[in-house]
Amino acid sequence: MEAITGWWDDYFFATIVVLKIFMASLLLMVIFGLIGAAAKLSNSIIAKKIANAYTIIFRGTPEILVVLLIYFGSAIALTALFQVFDPSIKYVDVPPFWAGTFAIALIVGSYATETFRGAFLGVEPGSIEAARALGLSNIQTFIYIRIPEMWRIALPSFGNHMLSLVKDTALISIIGLNELLFVAEQATATTGKPFTMFIIVGLIYLGISTVITLFVMGLEAYGRSHLRAVK
Amino acid sequence: MSFDISLILDSLPKMLSGIGLTFQLLILSGVLGLFLAFVLLLMRLTEKWYFSFPAQIFIYVFRGTPILVQIFIIYYGLPQFEAIRESIFWPILREPFGCAIVALTLNTGAYVSEILRGAVLAVDRGLLEAGSALGLSRNQRFIYITSPLAIRLGIPPYSNDVISLLKSTALASTITVFDMMGIARTIVAETYAPYEIFISLAIIYMIFTFFIQKGFGYFENFMSRHVKK
Amino acid sequence: MTQPLIQMQNVDKFFGSFQALKNINLEVHKGERIVVCGPSGSGKSTMIRCINRLEKHNNGKIFIAGRELTDSEKDIDAVRREVGMVFQSFNLFPHMTVLRNLMLAPQLVRKNNKSKAKETAMKYLERVKIPDQANKYPSQLSGGQQQRVAIARALCMSPEILLFDEPTSALDPEMINEVLEVMEDLANEGMTMICVTHEMGFARSVADRVIFMDLGEIVEEASPQEFFENPKNERTKLFLSQILSH
Numbered sequence: 001m002e003a004i005t006g007w008w009d010d011y012f013f014a015t016i017v018v019l020k021i022f023m024a025s026l027l028l029m030v031i032f033g034l035i036g037a038a039a040k041l042s043n044s045i046i047a048k049k050i051a052n053a054y055t056i057i058f059r060g061t062p063e064i065l066v067v068l069l070i071y072f073g074s075a076i077a078l079t080a081l082f083q084v085f086d087p088s089i090k091y092v093d094v095p096p097f098w099a100g101t102f103a104i105a106l107i108v109g110s111y112a113t114e115t116f117r118g119a120f121l122g123v124e125p126g127s128i129e130a131a132r133a134l135g136l137s138n139i140q141t142f143i144y145i146r147i148p149e150m151w152r153i154a155l156p157s158f159g160n161h162m163l164s165l166v167k168d169t170a171l172i173s174i175i176g177l178n179e180l181l182f183v184a185e186q187a188t189a190t191t192g193k194p195f196t197m198f199i200i201v202g203l204i205y206l207g208i209s210t211v212i213t214l215f216v217m218g219l220e221a222y223g224r225s226h227l228r229a230v231k
Numbered sequence: 232m233s234f235d236i237s238l239i240l241d242s243l244p245k246m247l248s249g250i251g252l253t254f255q256l257l258i259l260s261g262v263l264g265l266f267l268a269f270v271l272l273l274m275r276l277t278e279k280w281y282f283s284f285p286a287q288i289f290i291y292v293f294r295g296t297p298i299l300v301q302i303f304i305i306y307y308g309l310p311q312f313e314a315i316r317e318s319i320f321w322p323i324l325r326e327p328f329g330c331a332i333v334a335l336t337l338n339t340g341a342y343v344s345e346i347l348r349g350a351v352l353a354v355d356r357g358l359l360e361a362g363s364a365l366g367l368s369r370n371q372r373f374i375y376i377t378s379p380l381a382i383r384l385g386i387p388p389y390s391n392d393v394i395s396l397l398k399s400t401a402l403a404s405t406i407t408v409f410d411m412m413g414i415a416r417t418i419v420a421e422t423y424a425p426y427e428i429f430i431s432l433a434i435i436y437m438i439f440t441f442f443i444q445k446g447f448g449y450f451e452n453f454m455s456r457h458v459k460k
Numbered sequence: 461m462t463q464p465l466i467q468m469q470n471v472d473k474f475f476g477s478f479q480a481l482k483n484i485n486l487e488v489h490k491g492e493r494i495v496v497c498g499p500s501g502s503g504k505s506t507m508i509r510c511i512n513r514l515e516k517h518n519n520g521k522i523f524i525a526g527r528e529l530t531d532s533e534k535d536i537d538a539v540r541r542e543v544g545m546v547f548q549s550f551n552l553f554p555h556m557t558v559l560r561n562l563m564l565a566p567q568l569v570r571k572n573n574k575s576k577a578k579e580t581a582m583k584y585l586e587r588v589k590i591p592d593q594a595n596k597y598p599s600q601l602s603g604g605q606q607q608r609v610a611i612a613r614a615l616c617m618s619p620e621i622l623l624f625d626e627p628t629s630a631l632d633p634e635m636i637n638e639v640l641e642v643m644e645d646l647a648n649e650g651m652t653m654i655c656v657t658h659e660m661g662f663a664r665s666v667a668d669r670v671i672f673m674d675l676g677e678i679v680e681e682a683s684p685q686e687f688f689e690n691p692k693n694e695r696t697k698l699f700l701s702q703i704l705s706h
Contacts, residue, residue: 059394060437062401065412065429072425163295170297174405181300188307195308202296202304209295360514361551361610365565365617366540375564379555457597458554 028105033112058110100172119154159216249411260335267340293341306330331403350385390447471520498673544614604635
């Protein structure tokens with residue numbers, strides 16, 4: 001156990017990095033998911049085709065491949081771009097944090113498009129008709145009727161997306177980001193106790209997953225609170 | 232920025248030579264994982280806490296941590312223990328391929344057992360009541376009523392898990408397994424052409440995904456031909 | 461007076477804090493045809509489901525053919541062999557043919573061999589007038605046919621009593637009669653039955669006794685003639701006026 005003592009703060013900061021990635025990619029994932037869902041629900045054939053392609057591409061491609069592609073690929077693309085302005089630039093480095101965050105947000109976002117689309121379609125048509133009949137405007141209907149029902153429908157799947165996001169952060173260590181697995185690898189080199197070091201990583205991830213799961217369960221209970229039967 | 236077609240044509244056969252390993256990883260882990268899933272399911276469904284509780288913990292741990300971490304723990308971590316190095320499992324656990332199989336099997340076993348459990352819970356209660364009313368015992372109801380119907384209900388989510396498993400096989404490349412992904416990464420390291428190589432590889436995986444989905448689609452339609460109204 | 465086939469004594473049933481059955485006392489003798497009616501939520505289904513232990517009663521005692529219904533698996537299994545049930549939603553096993561649906565329990569529970577089970581199955585399929593559907597799957601049958609198969613399935617176990625839980629409530633109107641006819645035939649052949657239903661015509665022509673339940677209690681019990689022509693309790697009168705006016 002003494003082996004670990006020197007490494008607590010490294011693990012701590014690495015956990016912070018993981019949480020930062022999670023937050024950033026969560027925001028992006030929601031944005032990508034909403035745009036994709038909107039495209040699939042729209043009347044534009046082109047938008048639908050693009051959104052469907054988005055889903056097919058990211059559902060069928062290994063996550064690690066996406067991370068590598070975006071990391072290396074964006075470096076090359078940006079280098080080429082910058083070389084247009086300043087030919088003396090040899091190499092533009094894309095920070096692994098952002099390449100990785102963007103990559104996993106894209107991946108989970110492709111699943112989120114289906115979740116949001118399903119949630120939108122899952123709203124009782126009767127509620128919408130009733131709102132219209134009562135004279136609510138489109139925006140009012142959207143805010144007061146659609147959204148409350150939508151987030152309740154989407155919540156279980158959305159919870160799974162958040163868990164996927166957390167677990168996918170581990171992939172970013174492959175492109176050199178100083179997060180948990182990376183720290184564990186370094187710690188192994190000096191302590192010679194790989195099992196211990198990696199188990200700690202596992203436990204930290206388990207802890208984060210647990211917190212997210214509990215949070216989602218709490219939200220689900222809140223979402224159902226109006227359904228308590230009246231005896 | 233040019234797109235080097237000749238490089239793609241040159242690299243495709245090399246990457247495809249990794250198909251053997253990719254499929255071995257997929258099929259072996261898939262089948263073993265399915266067995267494990269059934270065992271876990273039965274453990275989970277009993278009323279005996281000493282079966283149900285360990286199963287729940289196992290499932291919780293393997294679904295709550297990244298696969299990559301699981302792979303690293305098994306490949307890099309287990310050799311830390313002398314007991315492992317001297318056990319009969321060492322020939323398997325010493326090899327990257329063996330470790331990948333173990334990790335993928337345990338992982339997919341956990342996920343699939345939850346899928347099966349969901350399917351079991353989704354079987355219409357009325358059918359089980361009818362079985363009870365006819366005098367069928369609990370085991371008889373499980374074998375003749377619940378299982379056949381749960382299997383049919385479980386096919387769509389299971390097909391998604393098989394696709395996830397396919398994608399997870401690519402992670403074996405991180406512990407030096409030379410499946411399609413592993414080969415691709417070495418080519419990229421040599422040629423500095425990530426776009427051409429990785430995009431081609433992505434297309435290959437997408438094609439496999441397409442066929443897996445189609446296959447399961449046919450299978451589901453076949454199994455449900457009488458059950459669907 | 462022979463021992464009643466079914467005896468319920470001071471039976472209560474709670475769902476959490478809600479009391480679904482209040483002090484139920486009921487006796488059913490062999491050969492009797494009982495119809496139970498009442499508004500929804502009155503506890504009619506709950507009462508008959510307690511008889512074959514699909515629901516567990518909290519207080520009181522239930523005796524089937526002299527045997528008390530307790531938590532013991534043996535008691536429950538013994539009861540279920542003698543008590544058949546027909547459900548509102550048919551509950552035919554969708555992944556089995558009609559024939560297999562009928563043969564399953566006799567083979568597994570009564571340990572009959574395949575040919576005997578098949579013989580019994582075909583006999584009852586003819587009884588309910590659809591022997592030609594033997595190899596079809598439930599999804600290929602109409603609602604009325606499915607319910608008749610469900611009745612045949614229950615009969616294959618040669619039960620002493622048949623319980624019907626709103627057997628025609630899920631049927632389209634034009635199919636109700638074919639099922640009621642089968643039930644009438646069974647009644648005329650002497651099958652002991654308890655039928656929860658809204659079909660008052662059936663009650664009038666077939667029942668020996670009509671029982672009215674409301675809010676978990678048995679409010680009134682009488683012969684059909686007495687019941688329909690001369691109801692004694694206010695609640696019974698109210699119910700009858702609501703159900704018979706349209």
